[in-house]
Amino acid sequence: MGETKQSKIVQFLRADDQTDRESEQSIKSSARPSGPARDAEPRKISDLIRNVRKLRILLLHPGGPEGKDLLEHLNRIGCQVSISWPPPDAVPAGTDVVLIAVREIVEGNVPFHWDADKPVASLIAIVDYENPLIVERVLRLGAQAVIGLPLQPLGILANLLLSATNFDQTRKLRLRIDRLASRLKANRDVSTAMSIIMQTHGVAEREAYELLRSQSMTRRTTIESTAAAIIQASDVLRMGLTHKPRS
Amino acid sequence: MLKATLHAIAEVNEQGGIDGRELVAVHYDPESQAGHFSMLADRLLVEDGVRIIFGCYMSSERKAVLPVVERRNGLLFYPAQYEGFEYSRNVIHTGAVPNQNSIPLGHYLLEHVGRSFFMVGSDYIWPWESDRIMSDMIRRQEGRIVGERYLKLDAPEFEYAALVKEIRRVRPDGIFCNFVGDSIVHFYRAFAEAGLDPKSMPIASLTTSEADIEAMGAEAGTGHITAATYFESIDSAANRAMLARYRARFGEAERTHMCWESAYFQVHLAANAMRLAASDDIHRIRSALNAFEFKAPQGRVQIDSENGHTYLWSRIGRVDEAGQFTVLFESASAIKPDPYLVSFDPSDWSSQSTITSLNGVLKAGKGTPAEVE
Numbered sequence: 001m002g003e004t005k006q007s008k009i010v011q012f013l014r015a016d017d018q019t020d021r022e023s024e025q026s027i028k029s030s031a032r033p034s035g036p037a038r039d040a041e042p043r044k045i046s047d048l049i050r051n052v053r054k055l056r057i058l059l060l061h062p063g064g065p066e067g068k069d070l071l072e073h074l075n076r077i078g079c080q081v082s083i084s085w086p087p088p089d090a091v092p093a094g095t096d097v098v099l100i101a102v103r104e105i106v107e108g109n110v111p112f113h114w115d116a117d118k119p120v121a122s123l124i125a126i127v128d129y130e131n132p133l134i135v136e137r138v139l140r141l142g143a144q145a146v147i148g149l150p151l152q153p154l155g156i157l158a159n160l161l162l163s164a165t166n167f168d169q170t171r172k173l174r175l176r177i178d179r180l181a182s183r184l185k186a187n188r189d190v191s192t193a194m195s196i197i198m199q200t201h202g203v204a205e206r207e208a209y210e211l212l213r214s215q216s217m218t219r220r221t222t223i224e225s226t227a228a229a230i231i232q233a234s235d236v237l238r239m240g241l242t243h244k245p246r247s
Numbered sequence: 248m249l250k251a252t253l254h255a256i257a258e259v260n261e262q263g264g265i266d267g268r269e270l271v272a273v274h275y276d277p278e279s280q281a282g283h284f285s286m287l288a289d290r291l292l293v294e295d296g297v298r299i300i301f302g303c304y305m306s307s308e309r310k311a312v313l314p315v316v317e318r319r320n321g322l323l324f325y326p327a328q329y330e331g332f333e334y335s336r337n338v339i340h341t342g343a344v345p346n347q348n349s350i351p352l353g354h355y356l357l358e359h360v361g362r363s364f365f366m367v368g369s370d371y372i373w374p375w376e377s378d379r380i381m382s383d384m385i386r387r388q389e390g391r392i393v394g395e396r397y398l399k400l401d402a403p404e405f406e407y408a409a410l411v412k413e414i415r416r417v418r419p420d421g422i423f424c425n426f427v428g429d430s431i432v433h434f435y436r437a438f439a440e441a442g443l444d445p446k447s448m449p450i451a452s453l454t455t456s457e458a459d460i461e462a463m464g465a466e467a468g469t470g471h472i473t474a475a476t477y478f479e480s481i482d483s484a485a486n487r488a489m490l491a492r493y494r495a496r497f498g499e500a501e502r503t504h505m506c507w508e509s510a511y512f513q514v515h516l517a518a519n520a521m522r523l524a525a526s527d528d529i530h531r532i533r534s535a536l537n538a539f540e541f542k543a544p545q546g547r548v549q550i551d552s553e554n555g556h557t558y559l560w561s562r563i564g565r566v567d568e569a570g571q572f573t574v575l576f577e578s579a580s581a582i583k584p585d586p587y588l589v590s591f592d593p594s595d596w597s598s599q600s601t602i603t604s605l606n607g608v609l610k611a612g613k614g615t616p617a618e619v620e
Contacts, residue, residue, distance in 0.1 A: 065285065066314070107371055128310055131332040131376050132589050150314030 048168075049161055053078040056094055057160075060087045060112070061101040061126060069151045070099070070126070077157055087112045095121045097163055099147070103129050106137050116142035122167030124159060144170075186224035193227035196234050248326060248510035249274065250501070252301050254493050255514030265521045273297055281311040288312045292319040298527050299324065299517050301510065305427075306330065306373055313338065322529040324517060326509035328453060330376035331586040337529070339536065340556040341513040341548075342506065343476055345380045346585040346601045348453045351561040352423075352474035353384040353591075354605050355576055356451055360472075361420020363391045367410060367434065368425030370397035377425045377453060384591050393419050400430060407437035414448075415441060424452045431455050432463040435471065445470025449565075456504035457570065465570040476559045477508040477545040478572040486544040503544075512543035516550065548581060556584030561604065578607040 144163035277283035368374030537552035564572030
């Protein structure tokens with residue numbers, strides 16, 4: 001056997017490391033458009049910026065002169081904008097950026113259903129007051145960018161793109177965290193299952209791993225899944241007794 | 248506040264105007280509608296040749312005028328207390344921010360009224376923010392907030408009675424009240440009708456003024472407390488002289504109050520700045536505003552060049568049977584405005600100026616207030 005038991009397990013772990021590193025790269029590269037190139041090379045603009053006009057925007061603002069100015073400027077940039085007030089129960093599918101008038105929902109006690117932990121689009125807060133109660137709401141909503149009123153057209157384009165980038169990055173980070181968390185659990189489960197096998201069958205680590213692997217193949221399932229099943233079975237088998245089952 | 252402004256403008260003209268040029272008042276009444284405020288401010292600056300606007304009361308009205316003065320290069324002088332967290336090159340604030348009214352009042356309440364408080368007010372941002380900073384201060388100093396309720400501006404009478412009933416059940420040491428407009432009258436009357444006693448459970452307010460006491464009747468008002476930069480009863484030569492001149496012009500029955508006084512002195516500030524700048528360019532006027540003090544009826548005031556707000560005096564007063572305020576406390580000096588103060592922490596170095604000013608003069612409850620000079 002060319003590889004040691006150690007390297008088999010490590011290989012199992014390393015395979016995921018590779019995927020991890022790739023996803024990390026992808027997060028990094030999407031975050032930053034390429035930096036200033038040497039004079040000879042053309043300056044590269046990221047796809048996000050190039051495709052700004054493809055962004056679908058939902059403007060949640062009650063109207064009035066400020067709302068109108070904002071809408072005009074978004075149209076000037078060339079984005080597709082729809083307007084709604086009061087905020088709908090659900091954001092239309094395909095929306096990329098939501099702009100929300102914060103003071104109006106706070107002061108008017110207007111319902112705005114937004115899951116800050118699992119946002120469906122990027123969120124830009126429109127603020128005309130900056131006192132702590134308003135800012136608190138902005139932070140709790142998990143807004144990625146802020147537009148202040150009275151309206152200054154300069155800054156809206158940058159904020160649109162910043163919010164989209166921040167949202168994308170956060171989404172990727174969240175996915176990565178979820179993956180890492182399940183990997184961590186899987187590793188723990190594999191470790192625990194191996195201990196159970198070693199105890200139950202009186203075998204060493206290498207054999208235990210082989211048993212786990214071949215069981216998984218027989219059952220046509222993943223090593224993590226088999227490990228979880230072993231742990232659950234072992235818990236049930238304990239029958240509420242405190243001593244460990246004899247092998 | 249209109250009469251205060253007109254009176255001050257007339258005084259400026261009587262003093263020779265701005266190097267012989269008369270100030271002309273152009274007045275519009277936006278009828279408390281935000282949209283009207285924007286439109287009329289625009290008309291003043293574009294069609295009527297105005298550079299300086301005096302006015303607005305509620306924050307929503309000021310916010311409606313803000314984009315207009317910024318776009319049209321005007322200068323708004325805003326005379327009312329508000330929640331802070333604002334700065335504009337085109338606005339001067341001459342009313343109190345929370346470190347100039349909420350903090351001194353909180354300090355007084357904790358020292359002299361008790362430990363437990365019920366917060367009430369009108370249902371919008373300014374009362375919420377005032378309550379937030381007051382609650383924060385009270386809790387930090389081991390006081391308790393035993394209730395918090397807000398009523399819409401158009402709430403029906405029975406809601407005030409219900410609120411008072413709830414307060415009576417909870418028995419706080421005091422009530423912190425931030426109602427505005429007619430709500431003040433409804434609330435104080437409901438309190439009186441329920442037979443509650445201001446001596447054991449005073450209402451403490453940042454807004455209730457001489458005008459509100461007149462509207463509610465001295466019986467409903469007596470014994471309650473207000474924190475303000477100015478009271479009509481201030482016993483100083485400057486105030487007495489100003490009242491005499493004002494009543495000579497508009498009649499003996501005229502009352503003054505905190506917003507009246509800001510509206511009054513801000514005109515004089517603007518006029519002095521115009522004389523000093525020898526210009527009606529608003530940025531030159533704004534620079535000139537930083538260069539002098541003015542002897543207002545409340546005491547010497549000055550614009551703070553860092554933030555466009557005003558150094559203001561803080562006073563606590565209690566309503567007497569005649570509907571006037573007996574001054575209980577006066578700050579040692581005008582308090583530097585701190586519009587971006589989030590949380591008052593006495594141990595924080597940036598709060599030191601507020602704290603120093605709180606070491607003010609406590610007046611005997613029944614005595615006459617001392618000269619303010």
